[in-house]
Amino acid sequence: MSKDIGKLLQKNKKHILEDWMTRQLADATLREDLMSNEELREQSNELLNALLKNITDHTIDTQSAAFDEVNEIISGISISRARQGFTPRETGIYVFSLKDALQKSLEGEIKNDPQLLYDSSIQVNKMMDDLGIMTFETFIKGREEVILRQTSEITEISTPVIQVWEGILALPIIGTLDSARTQVVMENLLQEIVETGSTIAILDISGVPAVDSLVAQHLIKTVAATRLMGAECIISGIRPEIAQTIVHLGIDLSNIVTKASLASALKYSFGLLQIQVKKSPNKV
Amino acid sequence: MKLVLNKDVMSIEKEQDVVPFRNRVKEYAVKIGMSLVNQTKLITAASELVRNMLKYGGGGVTIIEVISQGRDNGIRLVFQDKGPGIKDISLAMKDGYSSGKSLGIGLPGAKRLVNEFDIKSTLGEGTTVSIIKWKNG
Ligand SMILES: Nc1ncnc2c1ncn2[C@@H]1O[C@H](COP(=O)(O)OP(=O)(O)OP(=O)(O)O)[C@@H](O)[C@H]1O
Numbered sequence: 001m002s003k004d005i006g007k008l009l010q011k012n013k014k015h016i017l018e019d020w021m022t023r024q025l026a027d028a029t030l031r032e033d034l035m036s037n038e039e040l041r042e043q044s045n046e047l048l049n050a051l052l053k054n055i056t057d058h059t060i061d062t063q064s065a066a067f068d069e070v071n072e073i074i075s076g077i078s079i080s081r082a083r084q085g086f087t088p089r090e091t092g093i094y095v096f097s098l099k100d101a102l103q104k105s106l107e108g109e110i111k112n113d114p115q116l117l118y119d120s121s122i123q124v125n126k127m128m129d130d131l132g133i134m135t136f137e138t139f140i141k142g143r144e145e146v147i148l149r150q151t152s153e154i155t156e157i158s159t160p161v162i163q164v165w166e167g168i169l170a171l172p173i174i175g176t177l178d179s180a181r182t183q184v185v186m187e188n189l190l191q192e193i194v195e196t197g198s199t200i201a202i203l204d205i206s207g208v209p210a211v212d213s214l215v216a217q218h219l220i221k222t223v224a225a226t227r228l229m230g231a232e233c234i235i236s237g238i239r240p241e242i243a244q245t246i247v248h249l250g251i252d253l254s255n256i257v258t259k260a261s262l263a264s265a266l267k268y269s270f271g272l273l274q275i276q277v278k279k280s281p282n283k284v
Numbered sequence: 285m286k287l288v289l290n291k292d293v294m295s296i297e298k299e300q301d302v303v304p305f306r307n308r309v310k311e312y313a314v315k316i317g318m319s320l321v322n323q324t325k326l327i328t329a330a331s332e333l334v335r336n337m338l339k340y341g342g343g344g345v346t347i348i349e350v351i352s353q354g355r356d357n358g359i360r361l362v363f364q365d366k367g368p369g370i371k372d373i374s375l376a377m378k379d380g381y382s383s384g385k386s387l388g389i390g391l392p393g394a395k396r397l398v399n400e401f402d403i404k405s406t407l408g409e410g411t412t413v414s415i416i417k418w419k420n421g
């Protein structure tokens with residue numbers, strides 16, 4: 001792109017902005033409920049300023065450092081739009097309607113040099129397509145960040161170790177027990193056994209949807225590790241359908257103390273620790 | 285005669301594909317009104333076969349079908365991989381046999397959990413396992 005084209009567009013900035021705004025306001029996807037027209041104009045003006053400032057080179061490279069400012073503004077716009085509830089399509093139209101406005105301006109200014117008009121149109125189009133793609137990438141990246149954060153939060157919060165009594169720990173497991181989860185569960189449990197000096201750990205699997213051979217193996221390993229620490233490990237929360245499935249599948253849990261509910265596991269633990277829980281005969 | 289009422293295909297390439305696949309199977313089982321015990325048996329069998337496909341077959345494709353025969357409805361699952369295949373199927377079907385230092389109950393256990401179980405394997409070409417669990421089976 002020759003410097004003249006950059007200057008030419010720069011000179012026509014006002015017109016381009018007006019044309020772009022008209023196109024945006026005319027579009028059926030305009031979201032006046034999410035953003036006022038003044039705000040939209042301000043945002044558009046900022047982007048156009050940054051963009052035209054950088055169209056001075058012979059070639060336009062949206063990956064170059066010169067475009068950092070533009071890229072930053074575009075990313076900011078698409079992320080904030082994603083959060084505000086704009087669809088990717090609406091954000092896409094925002095960028096692509098600028099392409100139309102720029103194209104119109106080129107056509108108006110370069111009347112008698114078809115080759116130049118062709119070359120500069122191609123370049124402007126390519127640049128705007130790149131920026132359009134970037135809005136989608138940013139949009140998706142924003143979403144992915146949220147998902148990643150939630151995933152790690154879930155792994156963290158879903159493996160709490162609770163001291164239910166002096167010497168008794170309970171660990172409710174919710175969801176699937178894959179290798180990564182088992183590692184976290186085991187580490188947390190062994191750590192807590194040391195810290196609290198507990199001698200009994202109850203693994204409650206009420207929240208585990210299915211016990212296949214992999215989950216069973218992870219459970220067996222966790223029980224073995226707990227025993228190595230000198231503590232007894234009880235598995236509770238075995239629902240009737242899980243019990244039937246385990247038997248048919250052929251998993252042998254006969255070496256492990258299992259209970260139907262956390263309550264019965266607790267009762268069993270009291271027995272082991274020779275603790276008696278009694279109703280007081282008189283009101284205190 | 286077995287009629288196919290609905291068909292769904294899912295490709296399994298990584299560990300993260302297992303849970304969504306199991307959930308899809310569960311959805312169909314719930315939809316046809318399968319009892320909780322049968323649902324759990326089916327999902328557990330599916331879990332075993334899909335894990336084998338990942339571990340030994342390098343991933344593959346699963347087909348989930350709702351089928352009907354006479355008055356009974358059921359779910360048919362097919363697990364297809366293009367892995368190395370199984371040399372001795374009757375050995376692989378034995379309780380406790382594992383080439384991967386595991387419990388070796390995946391295949392025989394899955395067979396016990398469902399109503400129909402079919403396994404075909406060709407060395408160097410791959411393995412296909414197909415199971416059916418009837419709603420009231
Ligand atoms: N899709 C497959 N492709 C190739 N070989 C397989 C396949 N599925 C199973 N096998 C072979 O059959 C053996 C038995 O499978 P099975 O699922 O019963 O046991 P496992 O997977 O080794 O252990 P477990 O399932 O109890 O963790 C496997 O060890 C493996 O050698």
Ligand SMILES: [Mg+2]
Binds near residue numbers: 335336389
């Ligand atoms: Mg297996």
